[in-house]
Amino acid sequence: MEAVVLAILNALTLISILALVSIGLAIIFGMMDIINFAHGEFMTIGAYTLAYIQSLSFFLAAGGRPWTRAFWLALIPGYAARASGLEAAPWVGAFWLALMLAPVAGALVGILIEAAVIRRLYTRPLETILATLGISLILQKGIELTFGSRPQIIYDPIRGTLPVLGVDYPAYRVFIIAFSFVIITVCLVVFRNTQFGLDLRALIQNRDMAEALGINTRRVSRLAFMAGAALAALAGVLIAPLASVEANLGIFYLGRAFFVVIVGGTGTIAGVLAGSGLIGGLETALSYPMHPSLAFALVMITAIVLVRLRPRGLIPGFSFAHELLGKK
Amino acid sequence: MRLALLFRQDPINRGERAVLVTFGTLVLAAMLYPLWASTYGITVVRDIMLFSIFALSLDYLWGKAGVLTLGHATFFGIGAYAMGILTIKVGASSLAGLFAGLGMAAALALVVGTFLIFAGVRLQYFAIVTIALSLVSTQIALSSSALTGGDAGLLGVPPFAIELIGARLELSDHLSQYFVALSLVTMVYLGLWLACRGNYGKILAAIRMNEYRARSLGHDTDLHLLIAFVVSAVLAALSGAVFAAVSGFVAPDLVGPLLSTEVVVWVAAGGRGTLLGPVIGAFAVTRLQQEISSIAAGLWPLILGILFVLLVFFFPDGVISVGRQIQAMLGGRRTLLRRQSA
Numbered sequence: 220m221e222a223v224v225l226a227i228l229n230a231l232t233l234i235s236i237l238a239l240v241s242i243g244l245a246i247i248f249g250m251m252d253i254i255n256f257a258h259g260e261f262m263t264i265g266a267y268t269l270a271y272i273q274s275l276s277f278f279l280a281a282g283g284r285p286w287t288r289a290f291w292l293a294l295i296p297g298y299a300a301r302a303s304g305l306e307a308a309p310w311v312g313a314f315w316l317a318l319m320l321a322p323v324a325g326a327l328v329g330i331l332i333e334a335a336v337i338r339r340l341y342t343r344p345l346e347t348i349l350a351t352l353g354i355s356l357i358l359q360k361g362i363e364l365t366f367g368s369r370p371q372i373i374y375d376p377i378r379g380t381l382p383v384l385g386v387d388y389p390a391y392r393v394f395i396i397a398f399s400f401v402i403i404t405v406c407l408v409v410f411r412n413t414q415f416g417l418d419l420r421a422l423i424q425n426r427d428m429a430e431a432l433g434i435n436t437r438r439v440s441r442l443a444f445m446a447g448a449a450l451a452a453l454a455g456v457l458i459a460p461l462a463s464v465e466a467n468l469g470i471f472y473l474g475r476a477f478f479v480v481i482v483g484g485t486g487t488i489a490g491v492l493a494g495s496g497l498i499g500g501l502e503t504a505l506s507y508p509m510h511p512s513l514a515f516a517l518v519m520i521t522a523i524v525l526v527r528l529r530p531r532g533l534i535p536g537f538s539f540a541h542e543l544l545g546k547k
Numbered sequence: 548m549r550l551a552l553l554f555r556q557d558p559i560n561r562g563e564r565a566v567l568v569t570f571g572t573l574v575l576a577a578m579l580y581p582l583w584a585s586t587y588g589i590t591v592v593r594d595i596m597l598f599s600i601f602a603l604s605l606d607y608l609w610g611k612a613g614v615l616t617l618g619h620a621t622f623f624g625i626g627a628y629a630m631g632i633l634t635i636k637v638g639a640s641s642l643a644g645l646f647a648g649l650g651m652a653a654a655l656a657l658v659v660g661t662f663l664i665f666a667g668v669r670l671q672y673f674a675i676v677t678i679a680l681s682l683v684s685t686q687i688a689l690s691s692s693a694l695t696g697g698d699a700g701l702l703g704v705p706p707f708a709i710e711l712i713g714a715r716l717e718l719s720d721h722l723s724q725y726f727v728a729l730s731l732v733t734m735v736y737l738g739l740w741l742a743c744r745g746n747y748g749k750i751l752a753a754i755r756m757n758e759y760r761a762r763s764l765g766h767d768t769d770l771h772l773l774i775a776f777v778v779s780a781v782l783a784a785l786s787g788a789v790f791a792a793v794s795g796f797v798a799p800d801l802v803g804p805l806l807s808t809e810v811v812v813w814v815a816a817g818g819r820g821t822l823l824g825p826v827i828g829a830f831a832v833t834r835l836q837q838e839i840s841s842i843a844a845g846l847w848p849l850i851l852g853i854l855f856v857l858l859v860f861f862f863p864d865g866v867i868s869v870g871r872q873i874q875a876m877l878g879g880r881r882t883l884l885r886r887q888s889a
Contacts, residue, residue, distance in 0.1 A: 350856050
């Protein structure tokens, strides 16, 4: 029983991260017919933002001048806690700061990529693959050259365990699951119940028609791209304490995220949830009885078979991307 | 009869003659190259020629049939590993290794292609799924180390040898390997060129441009694409198997995503769909890679990325189109001059 609960919780952790990364990918794919190979790098950027802010805060807290201490005191709750004699280390506060700043960093890089490359290639989807693949290589190498090739040191933001359904489970993983749940709910509400969400869905169904109806398609695309990048960066911060933070961090999740999108269906958040549930759940379940790489291989093979059975995904959205034939 | 129609050979026209002359000049240069080259230079060019067979296989699939795969190294690696494992671990002959590699690549392409192509998986979807193929095969190559040698790969693949009724032909010296590589490139190039210059090439072009229309004209587009995928996989495996036998080693990067990416760059840099372009692209980009790696080993992925972006924005049709543009400009001026003098 305990093992089952543990497995389910582990699966939920992976599913939460996968869903956060994949939402942006699925919406962008559904909307513009474009696959962004640099999407994994937003995650890496998120993780490195955390590493950078943690090291910075540690450095400053260790021996700063009074005014810098005051600055960090105001900015980082964890620092205040330490200053007031509590147990918490300064990097705990740095985590919350990173959780706020990483999406901003991701969105900024996203804007740059959108403006410099993606916007210019709307009509050439296959070329976009090549261009974003190039950007992915550039970003990866750039990060490696800036921060060095060694894995970054990440301090656990939340320690200890929580009793969940009779099992002691790491509190941080519980936080990941709960936090992602909130964020994904917000995304669903935005997608379904706001003007922006309505515009987005219109764009996904038919771009030309949306434009004819007076929707500023460029603006909506740009915002959606930014939001997707921000979500991926958020996922990067969340996964950083559990993963080895290196320049190729994003690649490992990008492969899975692609499959989430293909299996789940493009252009819908529900599809992303179904896809991440399937891919994340299956991988967690399979990696208990067998070697992780074999489990990964089996998940990929399952995904390929599923694509054959349901070419439009488990929960197909309205999407031009599904009209695969006859498009250049 | 239908096949004869499909591959009917019309007389060679002017444009085709220019392409053939260019290729012939390149082959001639490659034949003369060993006269002054060092042993090292010969092995370098030999490897690049084998890689350009790999590039040709992708050009056939991507440039001619319009199917972009980002995991083509899977098939190259299957050829290489089949050769390595069969000759080292099993002790079989090179020929057995070669055919096992070709057969396995064909079988995998057939299975994957049947699943994907008949499901209507195209374009970006196909690219993604094939990436996974290469990731999975890398994982397998790394994890089943008893067979594949894991991270280190396999060393000491015996040189290619054929035994025919007592006579033994062994490609152990650089020069014979070099000329075998050269003749393989020439054969694959000419084979693809002859196949694609007539009606068959036109059908592929029709599928590439608009599959709906091609289908409504009565062509079985799924089958055509599947055949292209399988043939391309077999050619990739051929280059991989010969590469393993000639260079003597097999390593996990031969199946990996980086080689899959590089081959796409070779084809894109040379000019996809031109067959000649990818051969030139493989040469130019691999030479560039070697030059850069000798300056700073870790910098190559960065340069590769920049190269990708530059290609997409400035040379979408590859280097070969630059030559064609200049030719068109010169040709235009010549007719202009002729008109003025007349």
